Amino acid sequence: xxxxxxxVLFAVVAxxxxxxxxxxxxxxxxxxxxxxxxxDRAVAVATGQRATANVVSSVNFDQRAVDxxxxxxxxxxxxxxxxxxxxxxxxxRDAGLxxxxxxxxxxxxxxxxxxxxxxxxxxxxxxHGQLSPGGGFQGxxxxxxGWHLLYVAxxxxxxxxxxxxxxxxxxxxxxxxxxxxxxxxxxxMGGAFLTNFLPTGSFNDLLSGxxxxxxxxxxxxxxAAAIVLLLSGFLEQAVVxxxxxxxxxxxxxxxxxxxxxxxxxxxxxxxxxxxxVDDAEQR
Amino acid sequence: xxxxxxxxxxxxxxTGTMVALTQQPARQAVTLSVFGLTLAILFMTVxxxxxxxxxxxxxxxxxxxxxxxTIQKVGGxx
Amino acid sequence: MxxxxxxxxxxxxxxxxxxxVTSHNLVHTVACLxxxxxxxxxxxxxxxxxxxxxxxxxxxxxxxxxxxxxVVQALSLTDIVVAATVTAVLLALTIQxxxxxxxxxxxxxxxxxx
Numbered sequence: 001x002x003x004x005x006x007x008v009l010f011a012v013v014a015x016x017x018x019x020x021x022x023x024x025x026x027x028x029x030x031x032x033x034x035x036x037x038x039x040d041r042a043v044a045v046a047t048g049q050r051a052t053a054n055v056v057s058s059v060n061f062d063q064r065a066v067d068x069x070x071x072x073x074x075x076x077x078x079x080x081x082x083x084x085x086x087x088x089x090x091x092x093r094d095a096g097l098x099x100x101x102x103x104x105x106x107x108x109x110x111x112x113x114x115x116x117x118x119x120x121x122x123x124x125x126x127x128h129g130q131l132s133p134g135g136g137f138q139g140x141x142x143x144x145x146g147w148h149l150l151y152v153a154x155x156x157x158x159x160x161x162x163x164x165x166x167x168x169x170x171x172x173x174x175x176x177x178x179x180x181x182x183x184x185x186x187x188x189m190g191g192a193f194l195t196n197f198l199p200t201g202s203f204n205d206l207l208s209g210x211x212x213x214x215x216x217x218x219x220x221x222x223x224a225a226a227i228v229l230l231l232s233g234f235l236e237q238a239v240v241x242x243x244x245x246x247x248x249x250x251x252x253x254x255x256x257x258x259x260x261x262x263x264x265x266x267x268x269x270x271x272x273x274x275x276x277v278d279d280a281e282q283r
Numbered sequence: 284x285x286x287x288x289x290x291x292x293x294x295x296x297x298t299g300t301m302v303a304l305t306q307q308p309a310r311q312a313v314t315l316s317v318f319g320l321t322l323a324i325l326f327m328t329v330x331x332x333x334x335x336x337x338x339x340x341x342x343x344x345x346x347x348x349x350x351x352x353t354i355q356k357v358g359g360x361x
Numbered sequence: 362m363x364x365x366x367x368x369x370x371x372x373x374x375x376x377x378x379x380x381x382v383t384s385h386n387l388v389h390t391v392a393c394l395x396x397x398x399x400x401x402x403x404x405x406x407x408x409x410x411x412x413x414x415x416x417x418x419x420x421x422x423x424x425x426x427x428x429x430x431x432v433v434q435a436l437s438l439t440d441i442v443v444a445a446t447v448t449a450v451l452l453a454l455t456i457q458x459x460x461x462x463x464x465x466x467x468x469x470x471x472x473x474x475x
Contacts (some may be wrong), residue, residue, distance in 0.1 A: 014375055053418060069328060081453070085453035342399075
């Protein structure tokens with residue numbers, strides 16, 4: 001639909017939505033009320049028989065673990081879709097990095113100091129998901145962003161060597177498969193898919209909660225690998241791949257450099273520093 | 284406590300409006316990062332540290348980074 | 362204050378949709394979609410809040426303290442990470458559209474015959 005029709009439709013529907021939403025929201029219990037029946041039962045189960053201190057992790061990986069399995073596979077499918085979409089097109093080639101300025105020494109120092117700290121914090125958050133706020137999803141993202149300090153503080157080629165796509169894809173698949181395997185083990189040993197069949201340990205121990213730490217680990221590996229894959233794919237597109245001079249016959253794209261008219265300027269990584277000249281790394 | 288939550292909600296509403304009204308994608312990546320930060324603050328005031336951890340890493344670092352890399356490739360105009 | 366968080370969630374959703382509708386650039390559209398998605402997180406967490414209660418983690422508070430609702434937090438935190446990967450798919454689609462048609466303006470794209 002054209003722009004005008006879109007705007008007219010929005011102008012008509014938005015006030016109707018606003019009024020209906022306002023009326024609906026007035027029927028909700030007021031903000032901060034005491035009536036949470038499901039929450040009371042979830043907390044009682046988590047702290048009682050499951051001995052998991054972090055009730056949110058218990059809900060995610062124990063009481064409603066099948067929903068998390070679904071989310072895990074949405075993540076997996078999205079990463080597969082993105083990798084397929086970000087394949088180099090036939091008329092593009094790996095032109096190597098553009099020469100640019102150097103990384104500031106302070107940035108490099110900060111990056112090299114923060115990289116082991118971030119990776120350690122990420123692993124800690126994954127491992128302690130059942131005790132303190134954290135878990136597979138949060139720790140996996142922290143781990144992935146720590147990995148990318150290699151690009152910010154150093155060179156893109158360092159990141160590409162330290163995070164080869166094949167290894168990452170295997171790691172992500174192993175994470176998703178491990179979750180399903182633990183679920184099937186629960187089916188075998190407990191009678192239902194994703195039963196919590198390991199001994200629950202004592203409250204506030206590192207190994208409490210039964211299968212929750214294992215599922216946390218599987219999700220953490222899968223999420224970290226997924227996000228590093230996504231960011232590496234986008235970095236590859238933005239920093240390295242460039243169109244050759246002759247497009248394929250019959251294609252509808254022009255021949256000029258796509259970034260010539262962009263408002264960003266040169267190919268600089270986003271920390272404000274630039275990648276170093278890397279002539280030896282031509283593929 | 285309620286005052287803090289109300290303040291955080293106000294910040295979220297204002298930065299959300301700014302994100303939608305910023306037309307240049309390069310600038311919008313920065314406002315999106317700030318919006319992610321205000322959301323994380325709101326989640327903390329509502330006693331949700333797990334959600335705030337997730338939102339902080341994703342909303343301030345990963346999504347604006349992907350948007351800026353896409354703009355780099357696509358050549359963001361108005 | 363009794364309904365303010367829900368109204369803010371509704372406002373975020375409407376503002377996100379407004380940005381979607383009046384967008385001139387597909388990347389801008391994706392960012393506005395993120396704003397509209399965050400309206401759901403605000404709504405869920407507002408529903409789960411309990412006045413005077415603390416976070417649902419019993420590592421250092423005694424069992425039996427009043428806590429906020431952990432179920433909506435579990436829903437929101439997985440959703441945030443997964444929504445980021447779906448945003449990545451949309452951005453990858455935008456890159457592909459640019460490679461094929463040379464433009465990311467939705468009005469110009471509509472008139473192409475491909």
